[in-house]
Amino acid sequence: MSARERAYADPYLAGVALGLVLLASFVFMGRGLGASGAFATAAATTVQRVAPAVASSNAFLATHLDAGGLLRDWLVVEILGVMIGGWCSAALAGRLAVRVERGPHAGVSPRLWAAGAGGAVMGAGAVLARGCTSGQALTGGALLSVGAWLFIAAAFGAAYVVAFVTRGSWT
């Protein structure tokens, strides 16, 4: 961390602020937050461009084509907002820098392989679970959805098991 970078906010303060954003979304939009749904819409749109019949006959992909266009999809626009908001926050705190973040005992190349592979595995999980840490854990958690709390328990349990095996590269 360079000397210019400001310290992160208090986690409880950031958490309550995030909760108010989620609450505002429930109240004014009638829905919560999400992330994986935007990727699903991007994936479904890609398949539709290449092989329209495959996309429309696939139960998962077809449901992510309802908006009728990438930039007409609520979650795609929301995720573009996430990137803008994250960039602005980091810019104002002096935290913008091109880098590969990794543990003290991991090289750049292994870190990027783990990042890509981990991302792909998460993608498989998010398709099965119909959501991720945003759409299931945060949103479904606050709405006391049964499936969301099962997802939270399963995801955190599995993450602790894997992190125990790989802890040497992070600590």
Place this chain on the structure above:
Amino acid sequence: MIAPLPLDATSRSASLAGALGVGIAFGWCLERAGLGSAPKLMGQFTLRDMTVLKVMFSAIVTAMLGLFWLSWLGVVDLSHVAVPPTFIGPQIAGGIVFGAGMALAGLCPGTSCVAAATGRLDGLTVAAGFFAGVLVTGLAVPLMANFYESGARGAVALPTVLGVAQGTVTFVVAAGALVAFALAGRVERAMAERARKVHS
């Protein structure tokens, strides 16, 4: 006026403007908390830094209590808020696979977008991998249609399944969060103490 406004009563452009605003605020909160950084996020799973638990659980409790009170006051009609549907087997299996991937990646899908937007190439790689994983698994859904659709329970909430009042579950989750926060502080102090002993 009872919130939320039915989405068909508002224009699509207003809905998308709302999406952009909600997203900006969401991304801002994640970055401020430090959750756009993989080493910070992994602290949760190596027990050194419980920021993930503190942020997520306080966000869940804030939104849950806010919805509970607003609906009690008659300001919000909960029947118009979209509850994610439950699919028992796929969500447990999907959760296990997702959690394993998250610990490998060091970021989740939303935080990988913040990481990528703030110059982290590892975040960009996680997002690219996640896109590929969703694409390939999405294409494979017809091959596992039976499992994918299994355990469907609809938009069911914990109070219904447990047969208790919404207020009771709300209270238990909020109280559970306070206990978790106290334990998180203890674990962080114990791990810091252990690290200090090892290095001295």
